[in-house]
Amino acid sequence: MIEVKNLYKRFGDLEVLKNINCKVNESEVVCVIGPSGSGKSTLLRCLNMLEEMTSGDVVIDGDHINDKKVNINEIRAEVGMVFQQFNLFPHKTVIENIMLAPQKVRRISREDARKRAVALLDKVGLSDKENNYPSQLSGGQQQRVAIARALAMEPKVMLFDEPTSALDPELVGEVLEVMKQLALEGMTMVVVTHEMGFAKEVGDRVLFMDEGKIEEEGDPEQIFSKPKSERTQEFLRKVL
């Protein structure tokens, strides 16, 4: 579903990603862990071109996203993204947040967009918040709306950029629960996270990144119980 080849990303003189190669298969949940500044978020943002790659290749469902002939908006429509800071539209109600993109990008009718939004709000457990504004919701509720908003585009892949890092500890669970449900339904997911429990339980594969490189990758069982790289061992010792 996603293939990353020889990806480099530089901000001026700072090399943030150094020769990243990885693959995400259909229905796979890949968790990206690692210390702050290791390039996890940048890698994720390169996957939907919110960050322009310096060199390399990213292929999503057969499309080379860096290709000039490819319409990036069409790719992004298939790749949902959930942000650390939620980034809901504060001037729109919850349901309007969810209905906007399907109408403007997918060109579905208002009626159908509403039906889809109502079903998604039910799915994330926020049916009663339809007409509230984002500022009236808790962080956990906002993030669940943000997930519903991304799902309304019926994406093939979902990217999560530290979706629980801005939440009060007591609200983390409700968001992870929704993500877990999504994983069980077979959604292809790439999750940048500090939630090791989630990576261990839900992840099919874990990438450990450090200093712009993928230091180690493998199934969660192996990474968490007997990491090969010394750097991974050190990191896990500190966070677990």
Place this chain on the structure above:
Amino acid sequence: MFGFNWAGVIDFIPQLMTGLYYTLLISVLGLLIGFILGAVFGMGRVAKNKIIYGISTVYIEVIRGTPVLVQAIWIYFALPLIIGMNIESILAGVIVIAINSGAYIAEIVRGAVQSIEKGQMEAGRSLGLDHGQTMRYIIWPQAFKRMIPPLGNQFIISIKDTSLLSVILVPELIFQGRLIAANHFNAVEIYTTVAAFYLVITLSLSLVLRLLERRLDIQ
């Protein structure tokens, strides 16, 4: 020496109303066009395209950096020589207010658009909306609310700037006031009355903007 003759002002109210009409006409038309210019050049200031950015910057700097009075003289006396066609003073007045307010409004627009969190544009784009759609549905509605207080400021400044258009013979409030005062030696009474007219316009505008702001405030 002389007492003030406030009662005598009544006789000149009809003439001042004519002035008020032109002041309002030029303010409304000028600011309407000025807002459009401001929106266009304000977006030009946040454009990636260097040429569009350059043109917008030159326009804003030249207009902000020169007196309105001189701009009025350029439009009314110099422009006709270049285009070989006379411009009526009222039309010239509208143009002056439009291009002058447009430059300031462009900076208001730029500031408001840039003040919207970067995550809003990213959220819109990540959903597949293109740049224009994200601007229209996400950024502008939020930015517009933030524009209202500085826009109110600029509108009031521009309304008072119309008083300078008397030099290009626009028959607005100050022009009428000067005519009356010159013939009847009641400058203090007439100009004070004229000032009261301006105050009525600007206070009404402030009220309207306050109501608009409250209406757009959702929280």
